[in-house]
Amino acid sequence: MSIAAQYTVTNETVDGVSVVLLTDQQHQTEVRIAPSIGNNSYSMKIKGQEIFWSNQQSLSALREKPALIGNPFLAPWANRIQGLSYWANGKEYKLNPELGNLRRDANQNPIHGLLMFSDQWKVVETSTENGARVKSRLEFFRYPEWMAQFPFAHTIEMTYVLKNGSLEVITELENLSTEKMPVAIGYHPYYMLPGDRDSWSVHIPAQKHVTLSAELVPTGEQKDVTIPSPFSLKGAEQDDVYTSLVRDNQGSAEFWVTNGKQKLSFLFGPKYPVGVVYAPSGRDFICFEPMAGVTNVFNLNHAGKYSELQSVEPGGKWRESWWIRPSGF
Numbered sequence: 248m249s250i251a252a253q254y255t256v257t258n259e260t261v262d263g264v265s266v267v268l269l270t271d272q273q274h275q276t277e278v279r280i281a282p283s284i285g286n287n288s289y290s291m292k293i294k295g296q297e298i299f300w301s302n303q304q305s306l307s308a309l310r311e312k313p314a315l316i317g318n319p320f321l322a323p324w325a326n327r328i329q330g331l332s333y334w335a336n337g338k339e340y341k342l343n344p345e346l347g348n349l350r351r352d353a354n355q356n357p358i359h360g361l362l363m364f365s366d367q368w369k370v371v372e373t374s375t376e377n378g379a380r381v382k383s384r385l386e387f388f389r390y391p392e393w394m395a396q397f398p399f400a401h402t403i404e405m406t407y408v409l410k411n412g413s414l415e416v417i418t419e420l421e422n423l424s425t426e427k428m429p430v431a432i433g434y435h436p437y438y439m440l441p442g443d444r445d446s447w448s449v450h451i452p453a454q455k456h457v458t459l460s461a462e463l464v465p466t467g468e469q470k471d472v473t474i475p476s477p478f479s480l481k482g483a484e485q486d487d488v489y490t491s492l493v494r495d496n497q498g499s500a501e502f503w504v505t506n507g508k509q510k511l512s513f514l515f516g517p518k519y520p521v522g523v524v525y526a527p528s529g530r531d532f533i534c535f536e537p538m539a540g541v542t543n544v545f546n547l548n549h550a551g552k553y554s555e556l557q558s559v560e561p562g563g564k565w566r567e568s569w570w571i572r573p574s575g576f
Contacts, residue, residue: 254379254409262307267370269379274412276573278379284310286368286383286405289317291414293576298511300437300532313364318416318436320362320405323387323397325433326523326542327356329464334549335399335429346392354462359435361393362403371404378410388423399428401559412573419566422559429545430557430565433523433538442506444531445481450503451524452476453489457541464543467552477505484528488541490521499570502535509575513537518567520555537569 255270261279269278279290284306291299301316303309309316324333331342342349342357352358365385372382387393388400400423408415422428440447451472458468469490492500492515499514502522513535515522521538539557541547548556559565 254375256373256375256379256381262305264306264310266306267373267381269381269407269409271379271409271412276409276412278407278409278414280381280383280407281306281309282368282370282383283366284313285320285362285364286385287317287319288407288414288416291571293412293573296441296509296576298438298440298571298573300439315359315363315435316437318434319359320418320432321359321435322362322403322432323399324357324360324431324545325435325536325538325540327352327358327462327464329356329462329543329546331357333545335545336426337549340398342396346395348392348396352463356462356464360432361396362387368405378408378415380406380408382406399424399426401428414571415568416570417566417568419564420559421564422561425561427558427560429548430559431538431540431544433519433521433536434569435523435525435534435536436571437532437534438504438511439532440504440506440509440511444526444533445479446506447480447504447533448477448507449480449485449524449526449533450477450501451489451522452493452500452502453522454491454493455489457488457490459488459542465541465547465553467547467550477503480526480533483526485524485526485533487525488521488523488538490541492520492522504533504535505575509573512570512572512574514570514572516567516569518557518565519569539567 259266267280275294280288368383385403404419406417455469498517503512515537519537523536525534547553
């Protein structure tokens with residue numbers, strides 16, 4: 248099969264929502280992306296088997312009542328900020344809840360940034376030359392209500408590449424500000440496998456476990472990972488933050504889940520030094536979340552409790568990938 252015949256990129260309308268479909272015919276894999284709903288790659292099917300979890304009946308229902316399903320993008324911060332302010336470059340920035348664009352957790356801490364369900368993504372490029380790929384762009388700096396909460400002018404480009412049965416997600420940030428921009432982005436993908444979760448086994452490639460407060464905010468303490476690898480999800484749950492990830496010769500850290508037959512591997516590039524694992528009891532999904540920093544990283548860095556805050560110099564770019572690699576389907 249020629250490369251051109253193997254890969255296709257097509258536009259669809261699903262439930263009244265514009266969708267980009269990436270297809271790898273040789274591996275019988277399809278990925279669907281909804282640019283107008285946070286540029287979410289909400290569906291990935293291998294031989295007809297869905298691996299992205301959703302509790303929504305339709306895309307139109309998701310658009311009307313946004314919820315965390317599929318593969319939400321978390322920016323300009325992932326997870327929680329403790330309180331209504333954060334520090335960057337030695338300055339304290341106040342968040343304004345009156346603007347109505349902050350999502351709050353049960354403790355009223357801002358969570359998961361501003362862009363999860365944004366309809367401002369624009370598709371700028373598609374190609375089948377080296378895999379099925381689509382690149383979308385969001386110009387954060389154009390929107391006063393976002394800049395009021397995170398006053399660092401920047402653009403974001405997200406590229407999905409379906410190649411050889413695997414999906415690569417590339418994220419590139421360009422800092423248009425006159426000051427360096429802190430980076431705390433992440434993704435919150437929801438995965439599922441055939442069979443009951445009690446049959447799933449999980450591998451977490453980490454050496455350190457981050458201690459969290461009752462509000463699920465890091466205290467600054469880290470302890471050695473003590474759970475076995477792999478471990479069974481039967482009778483277990485996770486809502487945990489891991490660091491000091493173990494990496495291969497290419498710099499990738501591989502998380503995985505298997506039901507004994509099918510397996511989903513998730514590789515985080517070097518600029519994702521943190522992995523959050525979320526697998527609540529009684530739910531038929533698991534999340535392996537690539538993160539550029541720990542929860543509340545802006546404030547922890549300022550307090551001297553976390554030294555690995557990443558940043559982009561004025562005029563500079565930050566770029567990193569993570570991958571989904573299915574097997575056994």
